[in-house]
Amino acid sequence: MEKIRLGLIGCGGRMQAHIHSFEQMDNVAVVAVADPVEQRRNAAAERFGCQRIYADHRAFFEKESRETLDAVIIAIEPTAHKGVEEAAIDRDLPFLVEKPMTLDVHQAEEIARRVEEKGLVTAVGFQDRYLDLMDMIKAELPRHKAGGLVYGAWVGGIPGVWWWQKKTDCGGQLVEQNIHLLDGLRYLYGEPLSVYATCSRGIVEPGKDGVSPEYDTDDHSTVVLRFENNVTATLVSGCYTQGVRPNCGLVITLNDMIIDYRLRNNLILRTAHETRDIDRQVDQTLLxxxxxxxxxRTGNPAGVRSPYGDALKSLKVGFAANESMETGKVIYF
Ligand SMILES: NC(=O)c1ccc[n+]([C@@H]2O[C@H](COP(=O)([O-])OP(=O)(O)OC[C@H]3O[C@@H](n4cnc5c(N)ncnc54)[C@H](O)[C@@H]3O)[C@@H](O)[C@H]2O)c1
Incomplete structure (x- = not known):
């Protein structure tokens, strides 16, 4: 079998999970890597015995093309998307890009338009869509009366990446991190009708405990999303706790069942008569x-659960929530 030739752009934290996948897949060959950090790009290249090593995406795309590669994997910080996907599109290269795909909605719209026009295969790193637990929730919901309350949470400490320190660099916790649960809600319930959000600062102190003096990412935010069929979801995000964290995931209260999804770990289904606790069995990033x-390989995108155009819808809901945090207004879609 011919191996699919991959190039990696960005060899930081998240790319390590993709590297772990590709090491397990015998139908791929990683043949080119790029990262401005020498130690990172060399370490990634070494994992695959790869000889084509570049200092950044510009040097990468000066040499790489559809002749030398079959696809590109992009895992760079949210503000580093400066011509990366565009260069892949210019060369007719399919790409998998990590969420959030950019913080610039106009750029994302143009990329989505060009991808659609060219019929390029794309995927966005919404790994939770590939979870067996998410499949079970999706299958369970239609067995019950529609409607109800959904409570979602992603609360913990401050992530270690430098670009978290400023909201203009990371997009805020909802757009950067809790967009996974936001996308999960879209996956389960379809497009939201409206969003309202609040945010708060004052717990994390800029300049203290290793936090940058310029730190301005919100400590926490709360988002209320309305969906069709009388579903209302509240999504809380928090990045201020130290050494403790509440349960994260989604709790869905149906008329006769509580669906308690513990983030990427297990799923508890509770009725008046029984409680089932199901552990995650799959590696969703591998899937x-x-x-x-x-x-x-096939040119058939059917197995991709989050192509760029769909992921853009989640990104836009995240941006709308940010707008609501700033203006105090409800945004209707
Ligand atoms: N899907 C998920 O579950 C998941 C998990 C973690 C992170 N992410 C996302 O992945 C992205 C990267 O996050 P991370 O934690 O790996 O960050 P990171 O800072 O650890 O790594 C980003 C890497 O990109 C490199 N880079 C920047 N500009 C580049 C360029 N022009 N060309 C080549 N390389 C470049 C940086 O030097 C760095 O090594 C973010 O958007 C983040 O939200 C997704």
């Missing part, structure tokens, strides 16, 4: 990577 590679 995401396999789905993308299979789509590239």
């Amino acid at each position: 995401l990577d396999q789905a993308f590679v299979e789509a590239v």
Whole structure:
């Protein structure tokens, strides 16, 4: 079997999970890598015995093309998307890009338009869509009366990446991190009708405990999303706790069942008569990577659960929530 030739752009934290996938897949060959940090790009290249090593995406795309590669994997910080996907599109290269795909909605819209126009295979790193637990929730919901309350939470400490320190660099916790649960809600309930959000600062102190003096990412935010069929979801995000964290995930209160999804770990289904506790069995990032590679191999994108155009809808809801945090207004879609 011909191997799918991959190039990696960005060899930081998240790319390590993709590298772990590709090491397990015998139908791919990582043949090119790029990262401005020498130690990171060399370490990634070494994992695959790869010889084509570049200092950034510009040097990468000066040499790489559809002749030398079959697809590109992009995992760079949210503000580093400066011509990366565009260069892949110019060269007709399918790409998998990590969320949030950019903080510039106009750029994302143009990328989505060009991807659609060219019929390029794309995937976005919404790994939770590939979870067996998410499949079970999706299958369970229609067995009950529609409607109800959904409470979602992603609360913990401050992530270690430098670009978290400023909201203009990371997009805020909802757009950067809790967009996974936001996208999960869209996956389960369809497009939201409206969003309202608040945010708060004052717990994390800029300049203290290793936090940058310029730190301005919100401590926490609360988002209320209305969906069709009388579903209302509240999504809380927090990045201020130290050494403690509440349960994260989604709690869905149906008329006769509580669905308690513990983030990427287990799913508790509770009725008046029984409680079932089901552990996650799959590596969802591996499934995401396999789905993308299979789509590239066959040209059939059916297995990709979050192509760029769909992921853009989640990104836009995140941006609308940020707008609501700033203006105090409800945004209707
Ligand atoms: N899907 C998920 O579950 C998940 C998990 C973690 C992070 N992410 C996302 O992945 C992205 C990267 O996060 P991370 O934690 O890996 O950050 P990171 O800072 O650890 O790594 C980003 C890397 O990109 C490199 N880079 C920047 N500009 C580049 C360029 N022009 N060309 C090549 N390389 C470049 C940086 O030097 C760095 O090594 C973010 O958007 C983040 O939200 C997704």
